[in-house]
Amino acid sequence: MKLYAYCLAEDLNSLNDATSGISGAPVRLLKIDNLAVLISDVDVVPVTREHALTHAAVVRSILDQTTPLPFRFGTLVTEQQLRNYISTHKPALENKLAHVRGCVEMSVKIIWELPNGKQTDAVNGERQGAGTTFLVEKRREILGDEQRSKQAAEISDWLRAEVTGLTRDEQITLRPSERLLLSAAHLIERVSIGQYRVQLAKARKNRPDLHFLVSGPWPPYSFANIELEFPTQFGVS
Amino acid sequence: MSDFDQIVVGEEWENTDLSLLETLDHVLNRGLVIAGEITIAVADIDLIFVGLNVMVSSVETAQEVLRKRASNE
Numbered sequence: 001m002k003l004y005a006y007c008l009a010e011d012l013n014s015l016n017d018a019t020s021g022i023s024g025a026p027v028r029l030l031k032i033d034n035l036a037v038l039i040s041d042v043d044v045v046p047v048t049r050e051h052a053l054t055h056a057a058v059v060r061s062i063l064d065q066t067t068p069l070p071f072r073f074g075t076l077v078t079e080q081q082l083r084n085y086i087s088t089h090k091p092a093l094e095n096k097l098a099h100v101r102g103c104v105e106m107s108v109k110i111i112w113e114l115p116n117g118k119q120t121d122a123v124n125g126e127r128q129g130a131g132t133t134f135l136v137e138k139r140r141e142i143l144g145d146e147q148r149s150k151q152a153a154e155i156s157d158w159l160r161a162e163v164t165g166l167t168r169d170e171q172i173t174l175r176p177s178e179r180l181l182l183s184a185a186h187l188i189e190r191v192s193i194g195q196y197r198v199q200l201a202k203a204r205k206n207r208p209d210l211h212f213l214v215s216g217p218w219p220p221y222s223f224a225n226i227e228l229e230f231p232t233q234f235g236v237s
Numbered sequence: 238m239s240d241f242d243q244i245v246v247g248e249e250w251e252n253t254d255l256s257l258l259e260t261l262d263h264v265l266n267r268g269l270v271i272a273g274e275i276t277i278a279v280a281d282i283d284l285i286f287v288g289l290n291v292m293v294s295s296v297e298t299a300q301e302v303l304r305k306r307a308s309n310e
Contacts, residue, residue, distance in 0.1 A: 008269070049257070056260045072268035085271045107259065185267075215259045221267035 003030070003039040003082060005075045006058045007068035007219065010097050012036040019061050022051050027058055030079070032086045035093065038062065045076055059219045067100045069093065069224040092226040100224075103168055103187045104217035106196060110155060111211040112148075112181040149174065152181050155210070159184060162203040166196045171222045181210070185222035193217060 004022050012029065013036070021027040021040035030037045038058060045051060052073050059070045077085070086093065152174040159182070160170065169187040176183050188196050204212050 005271075049261070052261050052264050053257070055264050059264075070264070070268040072266075072270050073264040075269075075271055077271060081271070107263075213259075215256075218263055221263040224267065224269045226269070 001041045002043055002076050003079055004042045004045060005071045005077060005082060006038040006040075006055060007062070007070040008035050008037045008086070008093065009062060009066045009068040010035060010094075010101075012062060012066050012068075016061070016065070019058055020054070021058055022054055027061075030082070032083055033090065035086060035097075037082060037086075038068070039082075042076070045074055047074070063104070063217070063219055067097075067103055068219055069096055069100065070219050070221050071224075089226055096224065096226055099169065100187060100220040102191075103189050103220060104193065105220045105222055106186045106188050106193070106214065106216035107218060107222075108159065108184040108186065108200070109213040110159070110181045110184075111179055111213065112151070112209075148181075155207075156182050156184070158207075159203070163196060163199055166192050166199060169223055187220060187223050188217070190217075 004025070006021070006027065015027065015029060015038075019027040022042050022045055023040075025040035025042050027038055027040055030039050055073045059068060062068055156172050156174060160172075163186060167186045167188060171185040173183045175181060186196070200212075200214060204210075
């Protein structure tokens with residue numbers, strides 16, 4: 001039997017209720033030194049929506065008590081592997097726990113409606129040769145790409161300025177996909193959540209050209225990673 | 238499921254789907270990684286939501302983990 005790990009936390013001695021975990025397995029605390037790891041005894045973790053949501057629910061279940069470091073979905077280990085991991089990374093984990101202590105994560109995604117220029121180009125293309133049309137389209141793509149990158153960087157700066165003083169840390173990804181201009185995670189002290197919401201609501205009113213998706217509070221998923229020995233593994237940076 | 242306090246998106250997206258997508262985006266793409274110890278099964282994948290880039294990103298991450306896992310075995 002292996003252990004499915006949900007998150008680790010400090011100052012946690014008991015769970016509030018009998019939380020049900022992956023595959024209905026009970027969630028229990030495994031104390032390793034001064035840290036507590038929320039685990040379930042399971043052997044296999046199929047990738048299903050229900051299991052991913054269960055992972056999130058278990059991590060969230062202790063958010064009122066403490067600020068945990070969530071493990072990524074699918075972390076299945078032996079107890080010895082878990083103990084080895086914590087003992088070899090203990091200073092980094094403690095530093096990370098101190099960094100997120102008393103905080104939660106707020107998520108902001110900004111969606112930009114792309115200008116619809118393709119139709120005009122296609123009409124013009126009918127009067128041009130295929131090669132010219134291709135080159136014109138390529139040039140348009142390159143110029144548009146550069147312009148969008150520049151705009152994403154500007155909006156990132158703008159967003160940072162709008163919430164300045166309210167964030168302990170931030171993780172910004174510019175243009176993670178075609179329609180997403182940026183994805184931001186803000187580490188906010190719990191006492192500042194109200195002020196953060198107000199500030200963000202004011203900021204949104206000033207940018208009616210942008211669509212915002214704001215969610216939270218979350219456990220600090222985006223601020224949990226410690227430096228890995230092999231930073232590129234699993235695409236973690 | 239997460240508590241969403243403010244959502245402003247295209248009208249065609251329902252809040253329930255967004256809640257789900259945001260949750261999956263967090264648990265699949267972020268969090269502590271014990272290098273080499275992600276073990277997820279391929280069966281019963283039902284996470285794909287066509288047209289929602291956040292989810293596509295999450296599925297790609299899951300597939301990448303599986304590929305890395307397979308290449309290490």
